[in-house]
Amino acid sequence: MRGTSLSRTVKWTLHYAALLAYVAVALFPLYWLLRVSITPNDILYKQGMALLPSKVTLDHYATVVGKSDFLLFFRNSIIVSGVTAIASTLLATAAGYAFSRFGFRGKFWIVGLMLVTQMFPLVIVITPIFSIFGVLGLTNSLTGLIIIYTAFNIPFATFLMQSFFDGIPKELEEAAMIDGATRFKALVEIVAPLTLPGIVATVGFCFTGAWGEILFALLLNSSPSASTFPVGLLLYSTRGTVEFGPMMAAGVLALLPVCVFFFLIQRYLVQGLTAGAVKG
Amino acid sequence: MASIEIANVRKGFGAVSVLKGIDLTIASGEFAVLVGPSGCGKSTLLRLIAGLDDASGGDILIDGRRVNDLPPRDRDIAMVFQSYALYPHMNVRDNMAYSLKLKRTPAARIAEAVGGAASKLGLEALTERKPRALSGGQRQRVAMGRAIVRNPKAFLFDEPLSNLDARMREQMRFEIRKLHRDLGATSVYVTHDQIEAMTMADRIVAMNAGVIQQVGSPLELYDDPANMFVAGFIGSPAMNFLEGQAKRVGNGVEIIVGGKAFCTLPHALALPEDGHVTVGIRPERIGIGAARGGTAEAVVDLVETTGAASVVHVDLTGQAMKIFTTERLQLAHGERVPLAFDAGHVCLFDRASGERLR
Amino acid sequence: MSHPGAAARRRLAILEPWLYSAPALILIIVTTLVPIVIGISYAFRNVMLLDPTSGGFVGLDNFRDLMRDASFWNALKNTVTWTASCVAFQFLFGLILALLLNRPFPGRSIIQPIVFLPWAIPTFLIGMNWSWLLNPAIGPLPHWAYALGLMSAPSNILADPNYALVGPILAGIWWGTPFFAITLLAALQSIPREIYEAAEIDGAGGFERFRSITIPFLAPTMLITVMLRTIWVANSPELIVVMTKGGPADSSQIVASYVFTQAYQGLNFGYASAVATALVVLLLIYALLLLSIRQAMLGSR
Numbered sequence: 001m002r003g004t005s006l007s008r009t010v011k012w013t014l015h016y017a018a019l020l021a022y023v024a025v026a027l028f029p030l031y032w033l034l035r036v037s038i039t040p041n042d043i044l045y046k047q048g049m050a051l052l053p054s055k056v057t058l059d060h061y062a063t064v065v066g067k068s069d070f071l072l073f074f075r076n077s078i079i080v081s082g083v084t085a086i087a088s089t090l091l092a093t094a095a096g097y098a099f100s101r102f103g104f105r106g107k108f109w110i111v112g113l114m115l116v117t118q119m120f121p122l123v124i125v126i127t128p129i130f131s132i133f134g135v136l137g138l139t140n141s142l143t144g145l146i147i148i149y150t151a152f153n154i155p156f157a158t159f160l161m162q163s164f165f166d167g168i169p170k171e172l173e174e175a176a177m178i179d180g181a182t183r184f185k186a187l188v189e190i191v192a193p194l195t196l197p198g199i200v201a202t203v204g205f206c207f208t209g210a211w212g213e214i215l216f217a218l219l220l221n222s223s224p225s226a227s228t229f230p231v232g233l234l235l236y237s238t239r240g241t242v243e244f245g246p247m248m249a250a251g252v253l254a255l256l257p258v259c260v261f262f263f264l265i266q267r268y269l270v271q272g273l274t275a276g277a278v279k280g
Numbered sequence: 281m282a283s284i285e286i287a288n289v290r291k292g293f294g295a296v297s298v299l300k301g302i303d304l305t306i307a308s309g310e311f312a313v314l315v316g317p318s319g320c321g322k323s324t325l326l327r328l329i330a331g332l333d334d335a336s337g338g339d340i341l342i343d344g345r346r347v348n349d350l351p352p353r354d355r356d357i358a359m360v361f362q363s364y365a366l367y368p369h370m371n372v373r374d375n376m377a378y379s380l381k382l383k384r385t386p387a388a389r390i391a392e393a394v395g396g397a398a399s400k401l402g403l404e405a406l407t408e409r410k411p412r413a414l415s416g417g418q419r420q421r422v423a424m425g426r427a428i429v430r431n432p433k434a435f436l437f438d439e440p441l442s443n444l445d446a447r448m449r450e451q452m453r454f455e456i457r458k459l460h461r462d463l464g465a466t467s468v469y470v471t472h473d474q475i476e477a478m479t480m481a482d483r484i485v486a487m488n489a490g491v492i493q494q495v496g497s498p499l500e501l502y503d504d505p506a507n508m509f510v511a512g513f514i515g516s517p518a519m520n521f522l523e524g525q526a527k528r529v530g531n532g533v534e535i536i537v538g539g540k541a542f543c544t545l546p547h548a549l550a551l552p553e554d555g556h557v558t559v560g561i562r563p564e565r566i567g568i569g570a571a572r573g574g575t576a577e578a579v580v581d582l583v584e585t586t587g588a589a590s591v592v593h594v595d596l597t598g599q600a601m602k603i604f605t606t607e608r609l610q611l612a613h614g615e616r617v618p619l620a621f622d623a624g625h626v627c628l629f630d631r632a633s634g635e636r637l638r
Numbered sequence: 639m640s641h642p643g644a645a646a647r648r649r650l651a652i653l654e655p656w657l658y659s660a661p662a663l664i665l666i667i668v669t670t671l672v673p674i675v676i677g678i679s680y681a682f683r684n685v686m687l688l689d690p691t692s693g694g695f696v697g698l699d700n701f702r703d704l705m706r707d708a709s710f711w712n713a714l715k716n717t718v719t720w721t722a723s724c725v726a727f728q729f730l731f732g733l734i735l736a737l738l739l740n741r742p743f744p745g746r747s748i749i750q751p752i753v754f755l756p757w758a759i760p761t762f763l764i765g766m767n768w769s770w771l772l773n774p775a776i777g778p779l780p781h782w783a784y785a786l787g788l789m790s791a792p793s794n795i796l797a798d799p800n801y802a803l804v805g806p807i808l809a810g811i812w813w814g815t816p817f818f819a820i821t822l823l824a825a826l827q828s829i830p831r832e833i834y835e836a837a838e839i840d841g842a843g844g845f846e847r848f849r850s851i852t853i854p855f856l857a858p859t860m861l862i863t864v865m866l867r868t869i870w871v872a873n874s875p876e877l878i879v880v881m882t883k884g885g886p887a888d889s890s891q892i893v894a895s896y897v898f899t900q901a902y903q904g905l906n907f908g909y910a911s912a913v914a915t916a917l918v919v920l921l922l923i924y925a926l927l928l929l930s931i932r933q934a935m936l937g938s939r
Contacts, residue, residue, distance in 0.1 A: 033767055
């Protein structure tokens with residue numbers, strides 16, 4: 001920024017002040033969650049509005065982990081989200097590669113199809129899927145959720161992988177094919193390793209998407225053994241006597257995998273979106 | 281080493297016809313250079329030989345065997361790309377060994393082949409490095425090493441020197457030529473740089489707009505171009521083209537440019553009805569100064585000198601010309617100088633078709 | 639002259655892309671397309687989950703009920719409020735954030751992930767988090783609002799039929815701003831620096847550069863993003879379902895959440911599908927409208 005020293009200082013101060021406001025707003029709700037989760041019950045309501053509790057405790061976490069079904073819900077969520085992430089990424093990698101490298105008839109329609117399915121409200125397929133899954137015995141099962149989540153994640157995951165593949169020159173596969181590889185071998189041994197950031201980003205994206213899904217989880221699963229974390233937390237919070245401490249602790253635990261993934265991959269997500277945006 | 285035959289090959293992308301019936305035979309061990317401007321189809325033809333694209337029509341034979349339906353990996357050819365296409369996540373040794381590993385060659389054989397190629401190209405010290413730690417010229421050599429290791433029937437080069445600076449390009453031209461002499465490999469080399477074509481080729485294939493314009497040794501194309509395209513493309517500075525009149529006079533041809541006598545050719549040619557021709561003469565075939573016995577007079581515009589030689593830009597009765605000389609001449613802008621034209625090296629072209637008149 | 643290998647190679651060349659994309663496509667068709675079609679068909683049938691005798695074709699009965707259903711029209715009104723408020727503020731705050739992040743500055747690599755973080759938080763958790771924040775028993779917001787004079791007493795707005803929708807809107811803005819910021823930032827960074835420099839040399843000040851370079855460059859991206867985002871926000875009932883369940887007394891219900899509660903609580907799948915179908919039709923009309931406006935804009939350039 002050019003200009004006099006004073007106006008530059010003023011500009012930078014405003015700049016940082018505005019950013020600080022955004023940071024504060026972004027972090028405050030999460031901070032509050034953390035704060036309540038470590039506030040012992042006896043001062044929970046008395047010091048309700050204080051920004052910092054006078055005493056801290058890990059009791060609520062102990063309650064969540066030891067005395068409730070949350071560990072089970074957590075486990076279910078990890079299984080569902082993990083398998084979804086891997087399956088989505090595999091399928092999206094193959095499809096994204098096809099869209100990146102081939103200009104084939106029907107490509108326009110397929111891409112259009114993927115876009116269109118994104119636009120339909122989820123709610124319209126809830127009832128038929130419930131019926132279909134009921135018939136197939138997939139309700140109250142983790143497998144049913146995995147299938148649904150994978151299908152919903154694929155369009156965006158494919159878009160991500162395609163833009164990452166677009167960033168890798170075609171000559172690399174051509175050189176490998178001339179060296180003696182089949183296209184598939186070239187994809188696996190040469191191209192895919194180079195899109196590792198893209199793969200990590202896609203895995204992270206699909207994982208967090210599946211981790212937080214609640215509508216289908218609520219509708220399709222009614223027994224605790226197949227419930228995921230969101231369902232468990234929601235039902236827990238609508239019970240008669242609500243204990244905020246353990247609930248917030250459970251919320252913080254729910255946040256952890258998401259935050260970890262996000263901090264790892266956010267750089268690549270912006271990269272991927274930028275590449276796609278440049279394409280227009 | 282193998283010969284390559286191209287028979288009536290055509291290639292179209294949708295409605296656009298990029299190659300319009302190419303016939304070409306490259307002999308075993310020959311270094312053939314495909315040269316032409318952007319879009320002439322030379323890279324497309326190379327990719328058809330490699331198998332990276334399919335021909336729309338015609339036959340491609342390698343070593344007498346029709347390869348149209350074979351994928352690249354079954355054609356036993358090696359290719360050096362313009363961007364080198366080195367595998368970024370492998371070091372130099374693994375890059376060169378990749379093709380052999382795919383064929384499940386025993387490790388000892390791989391080490392031998394890679395070692396041999398590395399020493400031939402001066403890469404021994406670099407085998408552990410990754411491509412991003414190499415300079416342009418070094419990457420170029422690794423790309424060639426990757427090709428050499430395979431001991432293929434033919435080498436294909438797709439403008440490999442375009443990404444290098446001028447000095448590096450000079451050096452690599454020399455090294456590629458030497459390598460060809462050592463290995464005696466059939467090579468097809470694509471470039472848009474006519475200097476590379478002239479200095480490296482056994483035979484040049486000049487292409488324009490999807491059609492072969494002329495095939496011959498570098499000096500054949502230089503001294504005896506088949507049409508205006510070849511005449512103007514090969515040679516730097518480029519051949520001068522002037523509008524003129526040609527008339528049969530006895531056993532020779534009299535040429536008039538700008539109303540003044542230009543020169544007289546000692547032999548007869550087939551001339552067009554109206555006598556309108558394009559006169560072609562290379563800049564180094566023009567003499568400046570009264571001592572040369574020149575009769576035509578031109579006005580000096582500008583002199584460019586590189587130290588070893590000079591290019592003099594003149595105006596001859598309204599038409600611009602360039603003269604190439606190794607003499608140090610003191611010429612001022614606007615000065616009038618007499619020019620002498622070497623009649624033995626004047627080419628006449630049909631003004632409409634650009635074809636050489638013989 | 640035909641060669642046996644040629645046909646096989648041509649076939650493979652055509653099949654290859656399909657082989658790679660088939661698994662993804664099959665999954666999508668089976669789990670999305672087919673149910674969409676079936677879902678629309680439910681709208682024309684009487685499907686009550688707990689009634690085994692239901693399932694008969696009832697024609698347009700569900701849609702007739704729809705027209706007379708005050709809750710539906712209320713939900714439609716709320717949908718407009720919900721979507722417009724969310725998208726407008728997300729866009730505004732997202733644009734400001736993108737502009738702030740556009741030029742490198744010390745600390746950007748730390749600040750950027752932090753301000754983008756809300757996007758990664760699962761919506762149900764955001765819903766619950768904000769429910770707690772707005773709950774005067776445990777959260778600070780009502781007390782601050784009271785202290786600032788915004789409220790006459792620190793109460794839970796989620797329990798107030800007049801303001802219940804505000805809660806999810808706040809949560810939605812908090813969550814959706816990073817998405818706009820990321821998209822707009824990516825678009826901003828694709829504008830070549832030289833254009834700004836040339837304008838500066840020509841004498842254009844900061845605001846003028848913004849008006850004549852940034853906005854025109856961003857306009858296409860902004861339009862598409864806003865359109866997609868509007869559809870997406872209108873379609874997403876999660877925050878509302880978690881925070882208010884559409885209540886109290888359907889005051890914060892939007893069409894999408896209405897579908898969900900009809901299906902989940904009322905178990906009336908037929909009616910729920912009718913409502914959902916109506917929503918799809920409305921969104922299609924909206925999308926077509928915007929696309930034709932865009933076409934007209936492009937045409938008049």
